[in-house]
Amino acid sequence: MQEILTLLANAATSEASGGIFESLGIDWKILILQTIAFGLLVFILAKWIYPPILAMLDRRDKLINDSVKAAKEATKRSEQAAEEIAAQLKTARDEANEIVDAAREQSTQMLLDSEKDAERRAEAMVSAAKAQLDRDVEAARTMLRDETASLVALATEKVVSQKVDNAADKKIISKAIKESAK
Amino acid sequence: MHGISIKAEPLFEIFGVTITNSILLGILGIVIVIGWLAFTAHAVKKDRDGLARKGFFTRLALWCFEGLYKTIHDVIPNKKVARQVAPFAITIFFIVAIQYYTGVLPFVGEAVTWGEHALFRSQAADLNFTVMLAIITIIAVQVWAIKVLGSKANFERYFINPIKDPIGSFSGLLEIIAEFSRLIALAMRLFGNVFAGEVLLIVVAYLGQYASPAILPLFYIFELFIGGIQAYVFFMLATVFVGLAVEHGGHHEPDHSAEAKRMSEITT
Numbered sequence A: 001m002q003e004i005l006t007l008l009a010n011a012a013t014s015e016a017s018g019g020i021f022e023s024l025g026i027d028w029k030i031l032i033l034q035t036i037a038f039g040l041l042v043f044i045l046a047k048w049i050y051p052p053i054l055a056m057l058d059r060r061d062k063l064i065n066d067s068v069k070a071a072k073e074a075t076k077r078s079e080q081a082a083e084e085i086a087a088q089l090k091t092a093r094d095e096a097n098e099i100v101d102a103a104r105e106q107s108t109q110m111l112l113d114s115e116k117d118a119e120r121r122a123e124a125m126v127s128a129a130k131a132q133l134d135r136d137v138e139a140a141r142t143m144l145r146d147e148t149a150s151l152v153a154l155a156t157e158k159v160v161s162q163k164v165d166n167a168a169d170k171k172i173i174s175k176a177i178k179e180s181a182k
Numbered sequence B: 001m002h003g004i005s006i007k008a009e010p011l012f013e014i015f016g017v018t019i020t021n022s023i024l025l026g027i028l029g030i031v032i033v034i035g036w037l038a039f040t041a042h043a044v045k046k047d048r049d050g051l052a053r054k055g056f057f058t059r060l061a062l063w064c065f066e067g068l069y070k071t072i073h074d075v076i077p078n079k080k081v082a083r084q085v086a087p088f089a090i091t092i093f094f095i096v097a098i099q100y101y102t103g104v105l106p107f108v109g110e111a112v113t114w115g116e117h118a119l120f121r122s123q124a125a126d127l128n129f130t131v132m133l134a135i136i137t138i139i140a141v142q143v144w145a146i147k148v149l150g151s152k153a154n155f156e157r158y159f160i161n162p163i164k165d166p167i168g169s170f171s172g173l174l175e176i177i178a179e180f181s182r183l184i185a186l187a188m189r190l191f192g193n194v195f196a197g198e199v200l201l202i203v204v205a206y207l208g209q210y211a212s213p214a215i216l217p218l219f220y221i222f223e224l225f226i227g228g229i230q231a232y233v234f235f236m237l238a239t240v241f242v243g244l245a246v247e248h249g250g251h252h253e254p255d256h257s258a259e260a261k262r263m264s265e266i267t268t
Helices: A002-015 A028-160 A166-181 B021-045 B056-075 B079-102 B127-149 B151-158 B166-251 B254-267
Strands: B010-014 B017-020
Touching (some): A028 B021, A028 B127, B017 B021, B021 B079, B079 B127
Antiparallel strands (some): B010 B017
């Protein structure tokens, strides 16, 4: 034990008179020199070299954040658009259905209307024709009657060959007709 | 094999400051970090939406940057503080990763020598670098804690009246010790990993003899993996320390207690 201690002590003293610092090579002048060098290094780097690198990192982070935000927004917007399209499709389909229903109803109505119209017109035509017919029949009958009367008168005149008084004549004839009509 | 040195060896002096072999490689690392990120920033400037096709290195830088930026926002719910912490924490990641990776370049180590020392040594294998990063981290945590909580509340994180709250006072004391242990742990973890990694590469190269060209690439890949992990661990711890410090005083202010609650919800 004692040997080791003396060995260490010898090592410390034999190197130089400065003790442990000297034996480890620590020199305050060099320490100060080192400190100045390191201080200068930090100063130079912090003043001229780190700022552009930091600025670039900030820019890149900002860009990445912005891109992520934009992507999120785009996704949201596309979802919204899809929803909107679906809603619009739905309303369009509803509207189309409504229109078709209305058209169907209208066409049925029109069919009914036209049927009714046609019926009515047909009826009108039929009644007009009937009326015409009646009128024609009446006219024919009157004509026939007149002709018959004159025919009868002529015949009677021929048969009687004497012309009775015209008035009496007529009275007889109409009487005859009335009787015959009965 | 000249032997493995735990400290960076001095090469020459400028204005009384000893220039060690790790400083030379450290300058190269800083130039690479600035050049790479400036190239990325330039490529990004022309790209309006961030969607243009980019080269491999630009994409790699952007991938790292974006992942780290999101991690910071996850760890620190306070957006304002998170935005302030981001440049600091992300710079830690890039510089640690690059300083680690420059350490496995072929001309680093015993291959190219200056006098009797290696001309290049990984910056991360120099305690000056790791201790400096740890000190800056711990100071930065304090600065942000004071900014957000106020100097009084930050003071009360560590010094609590022992008569009013004996347990709290003790935990405050532990908190002070924790800050120092964090500092040492941060510095030593990174240094140990890089240093051990380089020693491992040397050992494998010597043990492998003629087979080493076949074996070494595997260990190089392993080193690259460890380098990424260590850079991320350093970055993560710095962020978490700030997050804890900012969240700590939440019990006094209703504004922050909501954040603390949210944070505990995230973690559970």
